[in-house]
Every structure is written in C-alpha cells, then in structure tokens.
C-alpha cells in the first residue's frame with residue numbers, strides 16, 4: 278500500500294513547508310567551503326528576536342512546519358533559546374545546525390527545555406583544524422564534548438562533514454571517529470560550489486580517484502555497521518551528467534531568511550542579479566511568498582531557455598540549480614551546466630579535468646572565510662581559474 | 665499473516681513527531697531534517713499508536729470508527745512497514 282510521500286507542490290503554489298532562519302553570519306570558524314555569501318561583512322544588521330518571532334508566526338500560519346536554525350553559528354546569538362521556545366510552541370519541528378562552538382551544558386539544557394527537537398553537529402574543518410582534529414587535539418576535544426552532551430540530553434547523534442579535496446582522503450578516519458562518538462547518522466556532503474567554496478574551487482574539487490576511494494571506504498563502513506550508523510554520501514554534482522532538482526524548484530517548498538531579514542528561495546540566492554529579494558522588515562511572509570516578483574520569477578517554466586524549455590526531463594530537475602547556472606555561465610536562466618545537454622557543460626568538465634591534473638597548482642591562495650577578506654571581495658561571481 | 669503480534673504496542677519512534685497539519689490536510693510525520701505526508705489510512709493508524717493501545721485495540725477502534733470489518737491484516741501490514749522504516753517502535 279502506498280502510505281506516504283515527500284510533500285510535493287499542489288497545483289498552484291503550495292506553502293513554504295521548510296523554513297530556514299539564518300540567525301547570524303557571525304561565526305568563530307573560518308571554513309574554506311563556507312556557504313555564506315562572500316560579502317557577508319556588507320550584510321546589514323541582524324533581526325532582533327522579536328522580528329524572528331514574528332516571522333515564525335507568519336510562516337507557521339502559512340503551513341511551514343520544518344524549521345532549520347543556522348548561520349553562521351546560531352549559538353553566537355544569546356537569544357537563541359526564546360526563539361526556539363516560540364518555534365516549539367507554534368508546532369515547528371526545530372532543527373539546530375551548529376558547529377558546536379559555544380555549546381555548553383547550561384545552553385543545551387535550556388534548549389532542550391525550550392523544545393529543541395534535533396541538533397546536527399557539523400565538522401567544519403579548515404585543513405589546520407582537521408589536523409588538530411585528526412591528531413586528537415583541541416578541536417577533537419571540543420567536538421567530543423559536545424557530542425557527549427548531545428547524547429546525554431537524549432538527542433539523536435547526527436554528524437555532518439563537508440568533504441573536499443583536502444580532507445576526502447581522511448574519510449576512513451572521519452568515519453572511525455564518528456563510530457567512536459556513537460553517531461547514528463553521518464552525512465558526508467561533498468562541497469557545493471557557492472560562496473567561499475566557489476572562490477576556492479580549484480583547491481577543493483577532488484579527483485575522480487579520490488572520490489572513488491572515499492566511496493569505497495564508505496561502502497566498507499556501511500557493510501560493517503549496517504543500520505547502527507547510517508551513512509549518507511552526497512556525490513559532488515560536478516561529476517554527474519544531470520543536475521540535482523535544486524530546492525525542488527525555487528519557490529515551491531523552501532523559504533530562507535538571511536540575518537538581515539532578506540527572504541530568499543535558497544540560502545545562496547542572494548547573488549542572483551536582477552531580483553529584488555523582499556525583506557521581512559518591510560513585508561509580511563505571506564505577501565513575500567505568494568506575491569513578490571522575486572519569488573514568482575523562477576516558478577513554473579516561463580523563465581526557462583533552451584535546452585530546458587523543450588526538454589522532456591524538465592519536470593524532474595527543473596533545469597537544475599539557478600545559482601550554479603549563474604556562477605558558471607553568467608545567466609541564471611541557463612541550464613545548470615552540470616547537465617550534459619547544456620551548451621556550457623564543458624565548463625564543468627574543464628574544472629573536473631583541472632582537478633584530475635592536480636587542482637590548485639598555480640591557482641590563487643586558499644581563502645579562509647574571514648571578515649577582512651569579506652570586505653575586500655567583490656559580490657557576485659568572483660572567479661575560479663577554470664572559467 | 666505477519667510478524668506483528670496483536671498484543672504489540674506500537675508507538676511513534678523516538679525522535680519523531682506526528683501531527684495534523686491543516687495546511688496539508690494530512691497527518692505529517694516529522695523527523696530530523698525531514699517529513700513524510702501520510703495518506704488518510706496511514707494517518708488514522710499512526711495517530712492511534714500511543715504505546716499504550718495494542719494492535720488489536722487499534723484494529724477494533726478503526727473498525728468501529730470507520731464502520732469497517734477485517735482490518736487486521738491491513739493494520740498489521742502497515743505497522744510492519746512503519747517499523748521497518750523506523751516510524752514506529754514497539755513498547756513492551
């Protein structure tokens with residue numbers, strides 16, 4: 278019997294079932310793959326808790342039910358607890374996405390009491406930090422401590438590790454550590470090339486051989502641990518020939534609110550040119566979701582160009598990721614160049630070929646996410662070398 | 665007909681939450697970073713899985729509520745599937 282399905286958009290526009298609040302872009306870490314905008318330093322003041330709470334009420338009234346609280350590092354806000362409490366009271370399922378930096382016994386107790394449902398602990402290694410971590414130094418101790426708190430407060434242990442060229446060869450060590458920590462779920466997410474990862478792409482894109490080895494190691498762990506520790510391995514889409522159905526199509530189920538109140542159909546979409554994304558300081562969530570030009574722009578198929586416009590697969594992947602199309606081709610309405618039907622597919626294969634030849638050799642320096650650099654970089658596309 | 669005994673007491677699995685969502689006009693099962701929208705019969709069964717009632721109690725309640733007969737096999741099959749997917753767990 279067919280019993281359930283992932284929520285799909287009804288004919289017409291359905292509600293924003295998934296709400297992501299990026300509470301702050303502040304973060305004590307400096308990840309080279311950080312998904313925050315490269316010009317985050319230029320983003321305006323953070324919303325106060327009272328505004329976040331209004332957003333929660335308005336979104337819940339529309340039908341939003343899954344809530345992600347992220348950043349930056351959401352624990353950098355000392356008013357996280359009242360925001361969680363309100364979300365819980367409204368009936369959201371509340372997920373906290375954190376690096377663990379700033380988590381204490383006092384705070385996890387308060388968050389539990391406020392009704393937090395789930396904590397995803399992510400390992401944000403810069404290479405330096407990874408080394409610390411693999412050699413059981415400072416970072417390892419911090420993560421292990423937070424993992425212990427997560428267990429003690431009866432949360433499922435969900436670990437997220439972003440993989441890239443500089444750490445993918447350590448997948449075995451990473452999984453062994455996850456096993457020691459008693460993780461129930463481990464997400465090995467290959468880097469997606471937006472934000473800081475885009476600037477650092479030449480350093481981060483792995484070779485096929487690295488990828489194959491990592492998949493092999495993952496398979497062996499799966500075989501040994503079975504359901505005890507479930508491992509998700511998210512393949513980097515540059516190695517595929519069809520794009521992912523990004524966000525199930527922009528503006529269909531997902532709504533992100535940036536720290537300054539800007540409403541976005543994907544947390545990376547701020548970079549898309551020509552769209553005036555509305556701000557929750559000025560508009561209510563209902564009119565933003567249903568009526569704003571920016572949210573309606575990429576709904577349906579009218580925006581599509583060839584080859585997507587007449588492609589029989591357009592209902593399946595919606596032409597892929599708009600941000601990736603923009604970053605690689607300069608036009609967000611083009612097919613995602615991951616697709617081998619795209620006339621720009623060679624841009625992806627060229628980047629992969631460069632990674633095969635050894636990646637960053639001769640490329641610009643690896644940029645750590647950093648406030649000073651953020652002030653200096655141009656907003657928009659920036660420039661990896663293999664364009 | 666199945667591995668689920670009539671005396672078993674199914675409950676919503678740890679870390680999951682079942683709730684009625686008016687916007688989706690459905691029972692929705694919520695879990696870490698995911699959700700499943702249940703159809704009518706799945707919602708009717710799951711919403712009775714409180715760890716107190718047995719499968720037999722749930723069958724009897726459903727038969728009474730919906731004026732149906734012989735739901736035992738359907739309910740057992742669903743409970744088995746939901747256990748497999750870790751939507752439900754059994755209480756002693």
Ligand code: SF4
Nearest residue numbers: 304306308311349401
């Ligand atoms: S990716 Fe790293 S630097 Fe960026 S917000 Fe997350 S923890 Fe901070």
Ligand code: SF4
Nearest residue numbers: 585588590591596616
């Ligand atoms: S041409 Fe466009 S719609 Fe067709 S498979 Fe490629 S990206 Fe998807």
